[in-house]
Amino acid sequence: MSESAIDPKTQFHADADVTTADTDRRAFVRKALGGYKTTRAKTESAFTDWEQAREAASAIKYEGVNHLDTILTQFETNFTARGGKVFWASNSQEARDYILGLCAEKGVKSIVKSKAMTSEEIHLNAALEEKGYGVIESDLGEFIQQLKKEAPYHFVFPCMHLKREEISALFEKEIGSAKTDSPEELTMIARRFMRRHYLEADMGISGANFIIADTGMISITENEGNARLTCAHPRIHVALVGIEKVLPRLADLALFLPMLATGGTGQNMTCYNSMYAGPRQEGESDGPEEFHVVLLDNHRTRLLADPEQRDALHCIRCGACLNVCPIFKNIGGHAYGTTYQGPIGSVITPHFKGLQDWKHLSGASSLCGACTEACPVKIDIHHHLLHNRRNAMKQKPVWWEKLLWQGFAWMMNRPRLYSLAIRIAPWMQKLHPIVFGSVLDPARGWTQTRDLPEMEPQSFSAWMKARKEGRK
Amino acid sequence: MTGSRDAILGRIREALRVEAPHHAHAKIATGNAPVTAPFREWLPAVGPTEADRVALFARLSEMLKTEFIECADMTSAAVQLHRLVSENGWKKIAIHDGKLMNALLAKTDGTLETMSADGSYDKFEMEQCDAGITECECLVAQTGSICITTWSSGGRALSVLPPHHIVIASRAQVLADLTSAYELLAQKYAGKYPSFISFITGPSRTGDIERILVLGAHGPKKLTVLLVP
Numbered sequence: 259m260s261e262s263a264i265d266p267k268t269q270f271h272a273d274a275d276v277t278t279a280d281t282d283r284r285a286f287v288r289k290a291l292g293g294y295k296t297t298r299a300k301t302e303s304a305f306t307d308w309e310q311a312r313e314a315a316s317a318i319k320y321e322g323v324n325h326l327d328t329i330l331t332q333f334e335t336n337f338t339a340r341g342g343k344v345f346w347a348s349n350s351q352e353a354r355d356y357i358l359g360l361c362a363e364k365g366v367k368s369i370v371k372s373k374a375m376t377s378e379e380i381h382l383n384a385a386l387e388e389k390g391y392g393v394i395e396s397d398l399g400e401f402i403q404q405l406k407k408e409a410p411y412h413f414v415f416p417c418m419h420l421k422r423e424e425i426s427a428l429f430e431k432e433i434g435s436a437k438t439d440s441p442e443e444l445t446m447i448a449r450r451f452m453r454r455h456y457l458e459a460d461m462g463i464s465g466a467n468f469i470i471a472d473t474g475m476i477s478i479t480e481n482e483g484n485a486r487l488t489c490a491h492p493r494i495h496v497a498l499v500g501i502e503k504v505l506p507r508l509a510d511l512a513l514f515l516p517m518l519a520t521g522g523t524g525q526n527m528t529c530y531n532s533m534y535a536g537p538r539q540e541g542e543s544d545g546p547e548e549f550h551v552v553l554l555d556n557h558r559t560r561l562l563a564d565p566e567q568r569d570a571l572h573c574i575r576c577g578a579c580l581n582v583c584p585i586f587k588n589i590g591g592h593a594y595g596t597t598y599q600g601p602i603g604s605v606i607t608p609h610f611k612g613l614q615d616w617k618h619l620s621g622a623s624s625l626c627g628a629c630t631e632a633c634p635v636k637i638d639i640h641h642h643l644l645h646n647r648r649n650a651m652k653q654k655p656v657w658w659e660k661l662l663w664q665g666f667a668w669m670m671n672r673p674r675l676y677s678l679a680i681r682i683a684p685w686m687q688k689l690h691p692i693v694f695g696s697v698l699d700p701a702r703g704w705t706q707t708r709d710l711p712e713m714e715p716q717s718f719s720a721w722m723k724a725r726k727e728g729r730k
Numbered sequence: 731m732t733g734s735r736d737a738i739l740g741r742i743r744e745a746l747r748v749e750a751p752h753h754a755h756a757k758i759a760t761g762n763a764p765v766t767a768p769f770r771e772w773l774p775a776v777g778p779t780e781a782d783r784v785a786l787f788a789r790l791s792e793m794l795k796t797e798f799i800e801c802a803d804m805t806s807a808a809v810q811l812h813r814l815v816s817e818n819g820w821k822k823i824a825i826h827d828g829k830l831m832n833a834l835l836a837k838t839d840g841t842l843e844t845m846s847a848d849g850s851y852d853k854f855e856m857e858q859c860d861a862g863i864t865e866c867e868c869l870v871a872q873t874g875s876i877c878i879t880t881w882s883s884g885g886r887a888l889s890v891l892p893p894h895h896i897v898i899a900s901r902a903q904v905l906a907d908l909t910s911a912y913e914l915l916a917q918k919y920a921g922k923y924p925s926f927i928s929f930i931t932g933p934s935r936t937g938d939i940e941r942i943l944v945l946g947a948h949g950p951k952k953l954t955v956l957l958v959p
Contacts (some may be wrong), residue, residue: 290941305773305774306771306772306773306774307771310769310771311772314768314769315769315774320750320752323750324749324750326742326746327746330739330742338835342923344732346733346735348738352733356733396948398936398938398939399936400937415941417939418938420939421940424809441939441940441944442944444939445938449948453857456813456891456948457854473923482934482947482948482949483890483934483947484947484948484949486886486890489795489926490886490890491887497959501742508915508916509909509913512911515873515908515929516873516908525931526774527873527929528931529928529931529934529949530890530934530949531928531931532926532927532929533926534926535923535924535925536925538925539925540893541925542881542926543847543851543885544886544887545886554845555741555899559738562741562742562746563744563748564944565748565749565750565751566750566751569750718777
């Protein structure tokens with residue numbers, strides 16, 4: 259679903275038409291997200307001052323992103339001093355080549371992976387599999403999506419759209435497990451399946467939630483324990499991280515760990531928040547022999563170069579904006595056709611993959627602002643959607659739209675002409691049913707799926723005037 | 731091999747030549763001056779006394795499904811351990827060397843079969859263990875978390891691979907908040923941190939299937955904290 263031959267906008271409309279018609283699935287997704295709303299509200303209320311905490315988080319991310327060069331080099335120095343290796347990748351190709359090179363050089367046979375959206379972004383699994391390296395997704399949701407050969411539906415809840423019977427049927431078909439309708443039993447099937455991979459894999463691949471500059475660490479947040487196991491026994495650990503995930507100080511996590519959990523799932527704290535500082539050190543009993551961090555740019559610097567939208571790089575990928583978005587709830591995660599779905603995805607994807615091809619996502623918004631309100635780091639998400647619309651139009655003006663607005667302005671400056679038009683319009687509308695919803699309909703974009711309200715024969719100012727005269 | 735280091739840093743420096751507006755927060759220090767946004771006071775509140783901290787930890791443990799047991803002394807902690815062993819029919823338990831650990835084991839009746847996670851242990855043997863016991867760096871009242879490191883808790887795997895994790899900790903180890911935990915680590919390790927630090931908050935869990943909570947996804951299904959004076 260992520261990449262197709264037809265242009266992204268056409269694909270988006272086609273997919274969204276299908277998913278919005280699936281009312282059963284929509285209700286299922288809405289119900290799951292309703293649970294999030296309740297738990298999050300409760301967790302938020304335990305903060306002494308949630309709004310001030312957001313301000314502080316926003317200020318710290320501002321500091322990190324706006325000193326990205328010094329912060330990243332500080333991380334590099336500290337991480338390297340602990341025996342880690344840093345690789346800087348400009349794009350997907352460089353990141354993939356580096357990891358494939360490592361696999362070949364180190365004689366890697368099997369790989370276990372914990373959740374990393376960056377790996378979805380660079381299509382890492384496909385590249386590894388093409389070269390014959392087996393790779394297993396260990397996060398339960400990602401494992402299900404891997405078996406289903408489908409991209410994640412939501413970048414925090416990868417398979418939230420699937421029902422238990424679908425997952426049971428998938429497990430039955432792909433790994434030969436017995437049929438069950440218990441989520442617990444399904445989880446245990448995956449647990450049993452995964453165990454030997456943690457012990458036998460040569461390489462563990464992870465993402466990271468935070469890059470910590472002052473101590474040279476990466477921090478990984480998870481609930482299942484799969485990332486901890488991925489980083490415990492395999493002899494090589496590779497973490498693929500976007501360059502924007504920086505925090506200046508280790509102690510900043512005291513704020514960010516609870517905020518990520520609250521925004522992400524409504525928990526007060528995610529089950530495991532682990533900081534990794536290099537490979538196994540002298541005197542330690544386990545841990546990898548080698549630890550590589552791949553810092554991925556992949557057009558993030560393009561977004562950095564837009565000061566107006568630079569704060570979109572403050573994103574900690576908690577997924578809160580998806581969870582509250584009326585568009586996401588109705589079209590679902592796959593219709594976006596992007597690695598990062600929802601409001602934040604609509605903001606950043608045009609910077610990563612081209613404004614003209616992806617501007618339609620910024621149009622798919624009601625501008626209600628729920629995303630901005632939910633964001634724990636206060637990114638001005640819904641205004642950035644407007645900025646994308648404006649920039650797209652500035653970059654490539656649409657002549658007929660421009661003409662239309664000019665005509666509108668011309669008429670609005672001529673009150674008599676306007677009132678004449680208002681009087682004629684209701685009569686013209688009576689002719690509308692002839693073409694309503696057809697290709698000849700000038701309002702087709704609207705009327706295809708919606709009614710058009712009938713115009714009043716009397717204008718508001720005429721009504722007001724008549725009312726005043728009646729009072730005399 | 732560092733890849734496109736210079737190219738990326740060049741693009742970053744070029745991009746940062748124009749300052750970004752402060753959308754959200756009031757304008758604070760700019761330029762290269764370090765900015766420390768105070769935040770401790772905005773996070774969930776913790777009472778001032780040790781009793782407050784222990785009570786909050788106990789309350790959060792209940793919510794998180796952590797089994798939290800306050801023991802009168804080390805002997806009663808050993809009794810609790812024996813209870814767990816016999817209730818669950820455990821055969822072998824993984825342990826590591828440590829002061830509290832040794833004190834606990836000294837109070838047991840000597841019938842427990844253990845494996846040591848110190849030095850180069852057999853990971854397949856550890857996977858077969860019914861439980862793992864560890865010490866910790868500290869407990870965090872604010873979040874109900876247990877802070878472990880490779881040094882305090884027998885490496886990376888001992889606290890996550892066996893299906894039941896038991897933590898032995900003392901009352902003095904219950905700190906107020908995450909900031910205190912980071913202060914403790916900074917003091918203790920001063921620039922020479924262990925390669926692994928983790929805050930464990932409840933037993934392993936997932937909600938990936940229909941957003942329904944299941945305990946014991948890949949890590950421990952059960953988590954027990956034995957608190958001694």
